[in-house]
Amino acid sequence: MPERLITLENVTKIYGGRKRTVKAVDHVTFDIYRGETLGLVGESGCGKSTTGNMLVHLLNADSGTIRFDGQEITAMSEREFKKLRSDIQMIFQDPYASLNPQKKIGWLLEEPLLIHHKEMSKEDRSRKVDEILRVVGLDESYRDRYPRQLSGGQRQRVCIALALIVNPAFVVADEPVSALDVSVQAQILNLMKKLQRDYHLTYLFISHDLGVVSYMADRIAVMYLGNIVEMGTEEQISRHARHPYTQALFSASADEEGRERIILDGDVPSPSNPPSGCPFHTRCFRCREKCLDQKPELCEMEPGWKIACHYPHEWEEGEDSPQRKAVEV
Amino acid sequence: MESVCKVTDFSLGFVQDKKVYPAVNHVDFEIHAGEMVALIGESGCGKSVTALSLIGLQPETAVLSGSMNFGGEELLALKEAQWQDYRGNRISMIFQEPMTALNPLIKVGKQVLENVMLHQKVTKEEGRQQVLGILRQVGLPDVEQIYQSYPHQLSGGQRQRIMIAMAFVNNPDLLIADEPTTALDVTIQAQIMDLIKKMNRERGTAVLLISHDLGVIRHLCSRVYIMYAGHIVESGEVEHVLGNPVHPYTRGLVASIPSSRKKGEALYSIPGVVPPLYQRKTEGCPFCNRCFAAGKLCERITPAAYVHEGRRIFCHLTPEEIAALSVRMKADQEENEGKSPKTGGVQECRKG
Amino acid sequence: MKKYFSSMSFCVGFVLVSFMLFVLVVSLFWLPYDTTAMDMSHKLSGPFGGHLLGTDQFGRDILSRLMKGVQVSFLIGLLVVAFGSIMGILIGSFAGYFGGKVDEVIMKLIDTQMAFPGVLLAMMLIAVFGNGLFNTVLALAIMSVPRFARITRSGYMKYREADFVKAERIRGAGSLRIMFVHILPNIKSEIVATASLAFAGAVMSEAGLSYLGMGVQPPDPSLGIMLSEAQDYILRAGWYVLIPCAAITILVMGFNLVGDGIQEINERR
Numbered sequence: 001m002p003e004r005l006i007t008l009e010n011v012t013k014i015y016g017g018r019k020r021t022v023k024a025v026d027h028v029t030f031d032i033y034r035g036e037t038l039g040l041v042g043e044s045g046c047g048k049s050t051t052g053n054m055l056v057h058l059l060n061a062d063s064g065t066i067r068f069d070g071q072e073i074t075a076m077s078e079r080e081f082k083k084l085r086s087d088i089q090m091i092f093q094d095p096y097a098s099l100n101p102q103k104k105i106g107w108l109l110e111e112p113l114l115i116h117h118k119e120m121s122k123e124d125r126s127r128k129v130d131e132i133l134r135v136v137g138l139d140e141s142y143r144d145r146y147p148r149q150l151s152g153g154q155r156q157r158v159c160i161a162l163a164l165i166v167n168p169a170f171v172v173a174d175e176p177v178s179a180l181d182v183s184v185q186a187q188i189l190n191l192m193k194k195l196q197r198d199y200h201l202t203y204l205f206i207s208h209d210l211g212v213v214s215y216m217a218d219r220i221a222v223m224y225l226g227n228i229v230e231m232g233t234e235e236q237i238s239r240h241a242r243h244p245y246t247q248a249l250f251s252a253s254a255d256e257e258g259r260e261r262i263i264l265d266g267d268v269p270s271p272s273n274p275p276s277g278c279p280f281h282t283r284c285f286r287c288r289e290k291c292l293d294q295k296p297e298l299c300e301m302e303p304g305w306k307i308a309c310h311y312p313h314e315w316e317e318g319e320d321s322p323q324r325k326a327v328e329v
Numbered sequence: 330m331e332s333v334c335k336v337t338d339f340s341l342g343f344v345q346d347k348k349v350y351p352a353v354n355h356v357d358f359e360i361h362a363g364e365m366v367a368l369i370g371e372s373g374c375g376k377s378v379t380a381l382s383l384i385g386l387q388p389e390t391a392v393l394s395g396s397m398n399f400g401g402e403e404l405l406a407l408k409e410a411q412w413q414d415y416r417g418n419r420i421s422m423i424f425q426e427p428m429t430a431l432n433p434l435i436k437v438g439k440q441v442l443e444n445v446m447l448h449q450k451v452t453k454e455e456g457r458q459q460v461l462g463i464l465r466q467v468g469l470p471d472v473e474q475i476y477q478s479y480p481h482q483l484s485g486g487q488r489q490r491i492m493i494a495m496a497f498v499n500n501p502d503l504l505i506a507d508e509p510t511t512a513l514d515v516t517i518q519a520q521i522m523d524l525i526k527k528m529n530r531e532r533g534t535a536v537l538l539i540s541h542d543l544g545v546i547r548h549l550c551s552r553v554y555i556m557y558a559g560h561i562v563e564s565g566e567v568e569h570v571l572g573n574p575v576h577p578y579t580r581g582l583v584a585s586i587p588s589s590r591k592k593g594e595a596l597y598s599i600p601g602v603v604p605p606l607y608q609r610k611t612e613g614c615p616f617c618n619r620c621f622a623a624g625k626l627c628e629r630i631t632p633a634a635y636v637h638e639g640r641r642i643f644c645h646l647t648p649e650e651i652a653a654l655s656v657r658m659k660a661d662q663e664e665n666e667g668k669s670p671k672t673g674g675v676q677e678c679r680k681g
Numbered sequence: 682m683k684k685y686f687s688s689m690s691f692c693v694g695f696v697l698v699s700f701m702l703f704v705l706v707v708s709l710f711w712l713p714y715d716t717t718a719m720d721m722s723h724k725l726s727g728p729f730g731g732h733l734l735g736t737d738q739f740g741r742d743i744l745s746r747l748m749k750g751v752q753v754s755f756l757i758g759l760l761v762v763a764f765g766s767i768m769g770i771l772i773g774s775f776a777g778y779f780g781g782k783v784d785e786v787i788m789k790l791i792d793t794q795m796a797f798p799g800v801l802l803a804m805m806l807i808a809v810f811g812n813g814l815f816n817t818v819l820a821l822a823i824m825s826v827p828r829f830a831r832i833t834r835s836g837y838m839k840y841r842e843a844d845f846v847k848a849e850r851i852r853g854a855g856s857l858r859i860m861f862v863h864i865l866p867n868i869k870s871e872i873v874a875t876a877s878l879a880f881a882g883a884v885m886s887e888a889g890l891s892y893l894g895m896g897v898q899p900p901d902p903s904l905g906i907m908l909s910e911a912q913d914y915i916l917r918a919g920w921y922v923l924i925p926c927a928a929i930t931i932l933v934m935g936f937n938l939v940g941d942g943i944q945e946i947n948e949r950r
Binding site for chain 1: 487523582585
């Protein structure tokens with residue numbers, strides 16, 4: 001059994017004040033093993049970014065526990081958490097917004113060293129900055145440039161360098177390539193894979209792009225309205241999904257030619273007013289009476305493969321075809 | 330097949346400080362009646378300005394040349410006043426962000442109705458019935474209630490449905506959809522694409538779809554044009570072009586898309602970046618500085634098109650030559666990988 | 682800096698301010714006459730005689746008094762902007778960055794102060810603490826705090842949720858570091874624009890207070906005092922009124938135009 005690096009237990013996050021509350025994350029439980037990439041997919045407002053922000057301590061969970069390497073971090077104050085800051089880093093979606101436009105790249109890269117390694121001499125810091133620039137495929141000449149002088153891909157490389165310069169064990173990547181063009185996206189994904197191998201990083205890879213997630217992740221968790229609906233290895237999720245929502249999501253992915261496309265009806269319900277029972281029942285093509293008022297628990301179906309559905313065995317491939325609409329091509 | 334729109338030798342340049350920077354160069358394409366055609370390219374390749382020119386909304390600093398023939402009329406010769414007969418009537422467009430394309434202060438029903446009244450000689454009541462009909466056709470529930478709603482009361486998917494209703498209400502001959510689903514969620518994207526396809530089939534409207542989602546394009550479109558840095562580099566049937574790409578750029582593009590199947594192997598990434606507008610050369614193949622197969626000739630002369638298995642390819646090399654050279658793609662990849670040292674000093678820092 | 686010259690108002694303002702700065706620099710090293718030396722034999726003599734801009738009712742050289750007055754205006758303007766901006770930026774930073782209750786209380790206080798007529802407040806303060814340069818500066822500085830606080834606060838609200846600020850928090854930067862090293866430089870051009878406008882306002886208010894006899898006290902010259910002394914002779918010696926008026930106008934308009942120009946360019950970006 002691989003070692004658990006991150007453990008989430010019944011983590012809940014509620015936004016809003018007294019009158020209107022939104023359960024952004026609803027009793028979420030999962031583990032991230034050391035050295036793996038866990039993909040987190042779902043539509044906007046499903047709570048995937050909130051989960052990522054809780055792991056890097058930008059937000060505090062309202063209940064439940066989050067452990068990093070055995071230590072509970074949920075209730076830590078900012079001061080206590082500071083020593084873990086260098087272990088847990090994050091890469092953001094928009095490389096244009098996540099670099100301070102007023103500072104030079106060299107200055108930005110030196111800052112984390114100043115904060116976390118006060119003992120380092122100026123020469124050491126400068127050597128380290130040159131080194132990390134080379135690691136992410138840039139060179140020393142970038143030190144004196146401002147973020148606005150770089151392309152999107154170069155900026156994202158700088159963001160990766162910023163995350164890695166403090167030598168983290170765990171990196172949350174929140175849609176790191178969705179603002180980039182396809183050919184640049186491939187460069188960044190390759191770089192992230194290579195760095196994971198070289199530095200034994202653990203990634204939480206948040207994305208809505210299923211092709212990207214399937215390519216990057218070892219395991220995938222699918223979120224819907226603050227709940228995890230299915231979780232398993234990449235192959236289980238992307239090819240043999242059992243949950244109707246996962247099936248619909250992955251039916252549209254690019255390389256699965258010949259697979260029937262499932263088109264769900266209706267809109268994602270508002271998280272401030274979630275449906276009773278199974279959160280997905282309003283759009284489910286296999287909805288039965290039980291789904292309307294009983295919320296399914298996330299149950300282990302096979303070792304490591306969990307699903308939150310009352311009827312996970314209803315539909316095996318070939319049998320009992322669900323009501324679905326297929327698009328003729 | 331009858332063509333709705335035929336663009337020949339179309340070029341577009343941006344004027345700045347009395348210099349013209351070409352953004353689109355000698356582009357030819359054609360859209361047949363009732364078909365769905367895709368235009369693919371990375372940002373900055375000129376696909377959006379080309380589409381905007383088709384509806385006369387190109388930026389003011391742009392200078393156009395060539396010909397855009399739409400049902401016998403020359404679009405590039407139209408005056409602003411004449412455009413009124415075309416826009417929203419015979420040619421309509423759907424934009425990326427439905428929220429900014431709708432007036433937030435006017436009920437959506439009225440906005441669609443306005444479009445009807447502007448172009449058709451009908452009474453208000455007939456117009457209203459027509460609007461309710463189209464709202465129903467685009468799959469909106471409770472059309473009477475939706476008719477009376479303001480844009481902010483609707484979800485993103487519903488707003489995009491309103492945009493589609495507005496685009497189709499006057500039965501256009503051509504619809505331009507510029508990345509119509511990028512702002513939407515995955516499952517809603519599928520709904521909207523499905524709807525565009527349905528409208529295309531039921532009403533026989535030709536659709537020019539601008540997108541970078543190859544999966545969607547494979548499912549919905551019959552033909553595709555691949556654009557790179559203002560040039561069309563390859564065009565033809567979707568299955569051929571995307572299933573078995575020939576042009577080095579198309580090959581690179583298809584190979585760089587991540588998917589479950591490519592797991593475990595490094596993705597191909599086209600070396601370098603798209604040159605910015607003001608750095609583009611006027612001679613030579615636009616792709617030569619990033620191409621694995623480029624030779625001396627490519628730097629000097631812009632390649633002409635040749636036809637191979639029903640598609641047009643703009644390259645100096647034959648498909649066999651490109652295929653033979655494509656082993657270099659792998660070599661490129663390894664070179665890129667090898668650039669950075671395998672083990673760096675990041676580890677040292679922790680010990681220190 | 683260079684980009685601001687594409688704004689017409691900035692260019693005009695820049696020329697006007699440069700002219701006044703030139704007058705200021707000259708006045709620091711050389712004055713044609715002593716500013717308080719009276720010469721009863723040359724009362725209210727016209728310009729271009731022995732005195733370039735003529736003399737006042739006591740025969741004092743108007744040019745010298747004007748140059749000294751410009752010195753006083755600059756001194757007051759600078760001090761007011763310095764005090765006002767430091768206070769305003771501190772208050773605005775904390776209110777904008779932390780938000781919540783702190784912000785609510787601070788902004789309520791600022792709103793209350795804004796609802797109060799500025800000159801009245803200054804007069805009240807002077808009535809309590811007495812006349813003099815320092816008290817004038819203090820009163821005007823307190824008046825200018827709200828505009829700095831508001832502009833700083835709105836800048837912080839804009840950047841508080843920016844990705845790069847979140848990224849800094851994840852990198853372990855403390856609140857003070859994020860506030861003053863990361864966010865503040867991003868709003869400096871807005872603050873400079875406000876400072877320029879506040880400078881113009883301070884010059885104007887000082888002239889107003891001195892005119893009312895509550896600012897700088899005679900026999901020290903100030904543009905406001907000159908104006909108030911000149912008004913009795915408006916029919917006999919029109920130039921005497923026009924000269925301080927022109928100085929105030931050039932100074933105030935110059936700084937206003939510079940401020941407007943900077944704002945214009947900021948908005949264009």
